[in-house]
Amino acid sequence: MRREHPACRRATSPTLRPLSRARSKTRYRADIFGIGAEEFRRVFRATFYVFGLFAILTMVVRTDISRGYIALAFPLGLVGLFISRGLHRRRLLAQRERGVGLRRSVVVGSPSEVEYVLQRISHNPRAGYGVAAVASGGSTATVELPDGRRVPQLGDPRDFVDSRLAIDFDQVIVAGYDSLGRERLRALAWSLEDTTVGMALMSGMTDVAGPRVHWQPIDGLPLMSVEVPHYIGLRVTMKRLFDIVASAALVVLLAPLMLVLAALIKLYDGGPVLYRQRRIGVGGTPFSMTKFRSMTDGAERMFDALAHQQHEGNSVQFKLRQDPRVTPIGRVLRRFSLDELPQLFDVLRGTMSLVGPRPHVQAEVDAYEAHVRRRLNVRPGMTGPWQVGGRSDLSWAESVQKDLFYVENWSMTGDLLLLLKTARAVVSKNGAY
16 A cells, blocks of 8 residues: 655644644744755855854954954854755755655646646655645546645635635645635635745746845735846856856866876877867857867767767757767766866856856757747856756756756855755766766
8 A cells, every 4th residue: 555645644633723833833934945045045144244243343342352263263154054054954855855844735726727836846845845735626536646646626726715624734825816816815815814824826937036036015016026137247247256266276176186087088098188179158159168088089970870879868968878989987087077177277268157057069059949048148157057957867848947047046155055066966976977
């Protein structure tokens, strides 16, 4: 017998839990835990403000605490907090993937809207939502979720506001405004007062992260203001300065390793150590991307003989899981992404960034749909959402979705978070071939 998933387990407790029963659970914002960079942004801001206030107080009261101590304690303390949060996040995400600690959610809306939300929730269980029931107006008593589970069908979404459910839940997700109407949507919000149950509205704006969204109430009219992404200005300058400093430091730090790898490649077959390939960068400008050579010398001449084989990864990029052109040393380099270390010099030159979308060759860019060309609004990166999200195991649609989300919502905090995730992706070796 298949064990019932925690997200759809029937409850004997009251439908709406009073606020007083969960005061101890509301000290932290659960909706920002485990996903995105907002949690780390808040940790950085809080740490900065605390140390700033502490520094001012030490100057005012003229204590004997040295400035060097404050200057050292701030970065060390911040790194310690980030590591601690990262470890807790890793444990939390592992629990969520097992179905533990999910917010039991009722999805309300039209059948097509509800189906879209169910697909997205099932695709990313790490977000912390578990579907407990659905109200989409279906005639069946239960609804099958994308993962194969079945949950109760509560009927017409307009009747959901007036019903008393025999199921315990933590969140109501309104998948479509029109399915309820303004009056019933307001009544639903009122019915959740003085309870621990939250309400979330799905927006039609896709690929837009929280920091770009601002609410502007005008005489009772809640307007959602969305910042238009900009690719010039101070933020871009700061990103470029970070790229220069960090890549220069990494070149110095990794120089001995790169020399050893270069010697091994040269000794294996006497061919060139580096491989340069024409890729398309920011604004559609071509550039030469540098890598350690991981294939046999003259591998490009063998492409036509292999092109007819079914390539893996996605329908646009050519990838073979067992490419006969890859050398034994090259397989090790690829498994740990060591072949990409020379791209640090491309970052120094300004043709690439440490973090950004993966650069494609001209033939792949020619296959772009119109909206995919937005990938070219930023510099391509050594690492990015493709590298930490599954690499060659991703489909083309998944790769595009991750890259476009980055292009629309990139930030320095998000870049730092992706750099930290890169180490885990390299160790896991998923999609590296």
